[in-house]
Amino acid sequence: MMQAISPPSPLKLLVPTRPRLAPVTPNKLILHCIYRSDSVQLPNGVGSSRADWQSSCAILASKVVSQEQPTDKSSEDSRGADHVAAVNGHKASIDLGLVPLNKGSSDGHSNNKKPTKSLSITDLSPAPMHGSQLRVAYQGVPGAYSEAAAGKAYPNCEAIPCDQFDVVFQAVELWIADRAVLPAENSLGGSIHRNYDLLLRHNLHIVGEVQFPVHHCLLALPGVRKEYITRVISHPQALAQCELTLTELGLHAVREAVDDTAGAAEYIASNNLRNTAAIASARAAELYGLQILADGIQDDKSNVTRFLMLAREPIIPRTDRPFKTSIVFAHDKGTSVLFKVLSAFAFRNINLTKIESRPHRDCPIRLVDDASAGTAKHFEYMFYLDFEASMAEVRAQNALAEVQEFTSFLRVLGSYPMDMTPWCPSRSD
Numbered sequence: 001m002m003q004a005i006s007p008p009s010p011l012k013l014l015v016p017t018r019p020r021l022a023p024v025t026p027n028k029l030i031l032h033c034i035y036r037s038d039s040v041q042l043p044n045g046v047g048s049s050r051a052d053w054q055s056s057c058a059i060l061a062s063k064v065v066s067q068e069q070p071t072d073k074s075s076e077d078s079r080g081a082d083h084v085a086a087v088n089g090h091k092a093s094i095d096l097g098l099v100p101l102n103k104g105s106s107d108g109h110s111n112n113k114k115p116t117k118s119l120s121i122t123d124l125s126p127a128p129m130h131g132s133q134l135r136v137a138y139q140g141v142p143g144a145y146s147e148a149a150a151g152k153a154y155p156n157c158e159a160i161p162c163d164q165f166d167v168v169f170q171a172v173e174l175w176i177a178d179r180a181v182l183p184a185e186n187s188l189g190g191s192i193h194r195n196y197d198l199l200l201r202h203n204l205h206i207v208g209e210v211q212f213p214v215h216h217c218l219l220a221l222p223g224v225r226k227e228y229i230t231r232v233i234s235h236p237q238a239l240a241q242c243e244l245t246l247t248e249l250g251l252h253a254v255r256e257a258v259d260d261t262a263g264a265a266e267y268i269a270s271n272n273l274r275n276t277a278a279i280a281s282a283r284a285a286e287l288y289g290l291q292i293l294a295d296g297i298q299d300d301k302s303n304v305t306r307f308l309m310l311a312r313e314p315i316i317p318r319t320d321r322p323f324k325t326s327i328v329f330a331h332d333k334g335t336s337v338l339f340k341v342l343s344a345f346a347f348r349n350i351n352l353t354k355i356e357s358r359p360h361r362d363c364p365i366r367l368v369d370d371a372s373a374g375t376a377k378h379f380e381y382m383f384y385l386d387f388e389a390s391m392a393e394v395r396a397q398n399a400l401a402e403v404q405e406f407t408s409f410l411r412v413l414g415s416y417p418m419d420m421t422p423w424c425p426s427r428s429d
């Protein structure tokens with residue numbers, strides 16, 4: 001059997017974060033960044049370098065009425081962040097509240113060289129300024145699927161474990177990490193809602209995606225038999241993905257949710273729990289010295305989780321490979337706007353790959369009074385949409401210009417290369 005190793009302890013949240021969602025003002029556009037296409041010349045005739053492009057973002061963003069001015073709360077947040085010198089021994093390289101969105105060409109990243117080679121999934125945004133290995137933050141402990149996804153997205157990166165999703169965002173905002181890798185949705189378990197909410201509260205940009213086949217195992221201490229198991233622990237997504245198979249295995253066990261799959265395995269090993277099994281990866285079994293009681297226990301062999309990669313800076317959108325763009329929008333007149341928004345994409349033959357709605361936390365309920373019938377209480381939503389086009393394409397820019405007219409809030413979360421790696425769903429297929 002493999003020797004169990006002691007993995008690094010995950011980053012913990014030391015500063016409480018408050019939501020950074022900008023107030024949504026009816027009929028005012030909040031567009032963080034409009035990407036320019038090479039075929040669309042801005043009035044000042046900017047070139048195609050990153051510096052020019054960032055300046056264009058600044059110019060365009062300054063033309064819209066920005067609601068991103070920090071509220072009292074968000075300035076408190078920035079102060080809180082500035083006070084953090086280190087998290088678990090990882091030093092923040094510079095003081096940083098929020099990453100400025102409208103950077104001009106004078107920032108440290110800018111240079112006037114045109115990109116000499118095309119972007120790839122492993123080269124999704126500028127190289128780290130510290131000049132060493134790319135540091136990628138993920139939620140969980142070593143052996144988590146998020147760690148493996150980080151390795152797929154950025155081979156040879158230094159993966160930095162964090163104990164909460166919020167900490168993953170903070171690690172990048174505080175320059176402890178260069179990228180974040182976060183699960184967004186699973187083919188069986190659905191969306192990881194927490195991360196959709198966090199995307200809106202933080203100002204990181206989506207710079208890529210990876211789709212990662214998730215192959216679950218049932219793990220227990222060496223020598224433990226299935227019949228002894230009275231409790232199965234794992235991440236709620238993993239429990240959901242194995243629901244039917246756990247029943248079929250004939251386990252008479254309660255299911256309990258913990259923060260991550262590999263953390264469940266580590267917990268069993270460190271507490272010598274002989275009545276508890278974990279749902280986690282084969283790598284977690286190896287790392288924490290557990291045996292595999294059952295292999296491939298996900299309810300469907302083609303169990304895939306889609307992860308998003310985030311960075312402080314957006315990438316330059318391209319047209320020479322398939323790109324996806326993610327947006328989030330809201331409207332103060334309720335959900336009736338949805339049909340109009342969707343038609344902006346349908347008329348341009350732009351394929352939608354994902355739609356998600358989340359509670360509008362700033363304004364969760366809209367009251368509609370009807371003198372004769374009483375008061376209707378409508379829930380309000382933020383809508384997240386992914387579509388298959390690059391922001392460098394005119395049709396995508398036009399679609400968004402149209403969407404902007406129907407919505408009171410619109411933000412481009414990122415325009416990034418689609419994961420087009422060949423389909424290979426499960427090791428056992």
Ligand SMILES: O=C(O)C(=O)C[C@]1(C(=O)O)C=C[C@@H](O)C=C1
Pocket residue numbers: 139140143144145146147183186192214235237238259260261262305
């Ligand atoms: O717990 C882990 O190992 C994770 O990486 C988290 C996570 C998730 O949040 O969806 C990632 C992939 C699997 O779908 C199960 C769990």
